Amino acid sequence: MNFNAITIRDIAKALGLSVSTVSKALRDSxxxxxxxxxxxxxxxxxxxxxPNPLAQSLKKGHSKTIGIVVSTIENQFFSQVINGIESVAYKAGFNVxxxxxxxxxxLEVKNVAQLTHHALDGLLISLSAETKDVEHLQHLNKQGLPIVFFDRVSSxxxxxKVIADNLKGGYDATKHLIEAGYKRIAHITSPPxxxxTQERLAGYKQALKEAGRPIEEQYIKYCPHxxxxxxxxxxxxNELLALPNKPDAIFTTSDRITTTTLFLLNKAGIKIPNDIALAGYTNTTLADVLNPPLxxxxxxxxxMGQKAADMLLQLILSKRPVTEFETITLPTQLFIRQSTHSVG
Amino acid sequence: MNFNAITIRDIAKALGLSVSTVSKALRDSxxxxxxxxxxxxxxxxxxxxxPNPLAQSLKKGHSKTIGIVVSTIENQFFSQVINGIESVAYKAGFNVxxxxxxxxxxLEVKNVAQLTHHALDGLLISLSAETKDVEHLQHLNKQGLPIVFFDRVSSxxxxxKVIADNLKGGYDATKHLIEAGYKRIAHITSPPxxxxTQERLAGYKQALKEAGRPIEEQYIKYCPHxxxxxxxxxxxxNELLALPNKPDAIFTTSDRITTTTLFLLNKAGIKIPNDIALAGYTNTTLADVLNPPLxxxxxxxxxMGQKAADMLLQLILSKRPVTEFETITLPTQLFIRQSTHSVG
DNA sequence: TTTATTTACGCAATCGTTTTCGTTTTAGGC
DNA sequence: GCCTAAAACGAAAACGATTGCGTAAATAAA
Known part of the structure; x- marks a missing residue:
């Protein structure tokens, strides 16, 4: 806005009116x-x-912008969430x-600081893989900044909060692998x-338990990032492949782990699903054309983005402090493709 | 910023100083x-x-934020560009x-209006597929808003401007298909x-010409969006497949067209590359694990994002109006994989 | 001791709007 | 023709920070 736009004062002068009259006229008083x-x-x-939005925001006390913190927009899951957020934010006249x-x-701490350096009406956040405490958010929240968590939340x-039904997602995938005849199902996941991570792992364990299978820690691997x-x-x-009882199936969480696993197994010449089956969390639109279809x-x-934005807007627009909070759980969908074709 | 943050006035009151003293103290005067x-x-x-960024921006006359307009962040090419932009913008203290x-x-017109409704120091834009005139930008640019084009530019x-070497990209891909032995090479691309579109098409045509091949319009298809x-x-x-002389290879531009073509050919039971070879523009990290590898x-x-942001910052930070403009052309890379394995 | 400087701070205008609270003008009622 | 009330507008104080300028106090110079 450094470029010379005309102001309300210019109009007033040109028309021989006062600035207040012009302002009121513009707002249809x-x-x-x-x-x-x-x-x-x-x-x-x-x-x-x-109208200069800066001046308006300063005067009105709100900026009509909300901040989003995600791990990376290169991950299609997050770009889709963001699309959802934008679809409702823009409708309400908010920028993101x-x-x-x-x-x-x-970087999470830095970004949150960066964001609040700018004027923010609210924050939508999915925690980073490294994040263990949320003091940096707690403080802002106490100060009155509305926050809504999605995906990776903090208790x-x-x-x-808006989350997917992670337990069921993990349960469904694992159960499917069991029913498809796989015996040694490994799990590669995010940090604990x-x-x-916790919720999907719980689903994995529950499915195994229900099938009377043992839960073996050697089959559970965490990726710090x-x-x-x-x-x-x-x-x-490599650790899994070095096991005396190599797994015959892997259940992966997160887009990156899933596609990287697919890449590495392919690269190692391991046939999917014949040598090792693969079922993984992913939101890529490419699951159907992967090798093999995943x-x-x-x-x-x-x-998820829509819901989260809805709730945040509700918080921002609420006249009185909100004390009742809810957590929305969205269902996930299991798509069965060739990477887990039944044994035998 | 509706949440009650403390102001410079609060500090002044608490310390028995004037606001100006506090302000100067904070700025190390x-x-x-x-x-x-x-x-x-x-x-x-x-x-x-x-410090309230709104007030600061209002006073200082710049907001330290730049706007980005892309077709969709779900496209990995654009999310990668954005990462590049952010990496330099944040370093310079700018938000995007x-x-x-x-x-x-x-939507492009709307978004640009939305953005300028908010205070903007500059704009980074890749035109939408539908965009034929750029009056909505011309006006802003005349008013003094710095603009840098990337990817899809306007003359x-x-x-x-920052672009990829689209001509060479189209040329390389087509030439590769020719050398791999394909005879009837079709081209599915964005709107003209x-x-x-124009540049990649020119590359396609050039490669055909050099090889003494005819350029047949029936092999060139445009996707309006x-x-x-x-x-x-x-x-x-379908139009290509209905041709009496069906193509034996397709060169696609844009991530979406490429992956969708892959999907549709797979779905139709057409073997790649045996029935039809496929070479396409894409920035997905998944090219290696597609079926077949693409x-x-x-x-x-x-x-591209870095360069564009660099140039925009240069424009924004320049004391005197810039009149000399340059267009940076970045090289592309052709990755040869199984989807175009040599004939015979 | 007087004058000139420096040091350290406050006043007030400013950025562009919004909004409260006058004030003027006009019309209406009698 | 006078009073009242509504209608239409303006003055000025915000919002929070920055900054040029004025000024008191402290110090140095004469």
Missing amino acids: YEISTQTKKLVAEYAREHNYR IITQTHESYE DIKTH NISI GGRDTEEVEIAI TSVYQPAFE | YEISTQTKKLVAEYAREHNYR IITQTHESYE DIKTH NISI GGRDTEEVEIAI TSVYQPAFE
Whole structure:
């Protein structure tokens, strides 16, 4: 806005009115005559007047922008969530500012600070893989900044949350592998501190238990950065392959871990599903054209974004402090494809 | 910022100073004694003072935020570009606001208006597939808003631009197909009005010409929305397949067209590359694990974002109006994979 | 001791709007 | 023709920060 736009004062001067009259005319106040309103409106249109949003926000005390924190928008799951958020935010006249943590706690803290440096009406966040405490958010929340968690949430802050049914997602995938005849089902997942890891792992364990299978810790591998680095997935896979009882199936969580596992197994010449079956969380639209087509747990990302934005807007627009918070759980969908074709 | 943050006035009151003194102390002015500075700094830190960015921007006349317009962040090419932009913008203390056109001219105009409604120091834009005129940008540019084009540019506005070497990209892919032994090479691309279409098409034609091949319009198909809708790709493919001389290879541009073509060919039971070979533009990290692994033209998206942001910052930060503009052309890379394995 | 400087701070205008609270003008009622 | 009330507009104080300028106090120079 450094470019020279015309101001309300310019209009006032040109029309021989006061700034307050112009302002009121523009906002269609009852105090202003129809004639004057027309005059002002016309002049404003002709000269392409745009109210300075900075001044408006400063005066009104809200900026009509919300912040988003995700690990990376390169992950289709998150870009879909963001699309959902934007679809409702824009309808309500809100702008969004997106920041990425790249799974780093340090960057998360920095980004949140960056965001609040700018004027924010609310924050939508999915925690980074490294994040173990949420003091940086707690403080802001106490100060009155509305926050809504989605995907990777924290139980340490009482606020609205939107998550997928991670337990069921893990359960469904694992159960499917069991029913398809696989015996030694491994699990490669994100670090244990984040909510989705715990929930999906619980689903995995529950399915095994129900089938009377033992839960073997050697089959459970964690990637400290949720698969951000290929190496961490490679280590996990190598450890699994080095086991005396190699797994005959792998259940992966997170887009990155899933696709990296697929890549590494292919690269190692391991046939999927004949040597090892693969079922993984992913929201890529490419699951159908992968080699082989991938059995996947799909999350309603767009809806998650919509819900989260809805709830945040509700918090922002609420006249009185909200004390009752809810957690929305969205169903996931298991798509069965060739990467887990039945044994025999 | 509706949440009650402390202001400079609060500090002044608490410390028995004037607001100007506090402001100057915070900005480390030579006018203020070391003691007072310490006092103020300490109080500010203890009470977690953050200058109101709105007020600062209003006063200083710049907002330290830049706007980005892309077709969709779900496209990995664009999310990579955005990563590049962010990497330089944040370093310079700038925030970015991302908007998506979803290939709609109407949405593009709307978004640009939305963005300028908010305070913007500059704009980074890749035109939508529908966009044929750029008056909505010309006006802003004339008013002094710095604009840098990337990827899909317009020749109607004189400003900095960053593009990939689209001609060479199209040329390389086509030449590779020719050398691999394919005879009837089709081309499915974006609408003819956008720059990348024209340039890549020119590369395609050049390679054919050099090889002494005829250029047959029946082999060139346009998708009005750059593959946004599966149907438009389906129509193109069906038309190609209905030809008396069906193509034995297809060169596709844009991520969406490429992956959709792959999907549709697979679905139709057409073997790649045996029945029809496929080479396509894509920046997905999944090209290696597609079925089959896809020969692709890869664009240096991250670098493109960096360069574009660099140039925009240069424009924004320049003291005097810039009149000399340059267009940077980045090289693309052809990755040869199984989808175009040599004939015979 | 007087004058000149420096040091350290406060006043007030400013950025562009919004909004409260006058004030003027006009019309209406008698 | 006078009073009252409504209608239409303006003055000024915000919002929170920045900054040029004025000024008191402290120090140095004469």
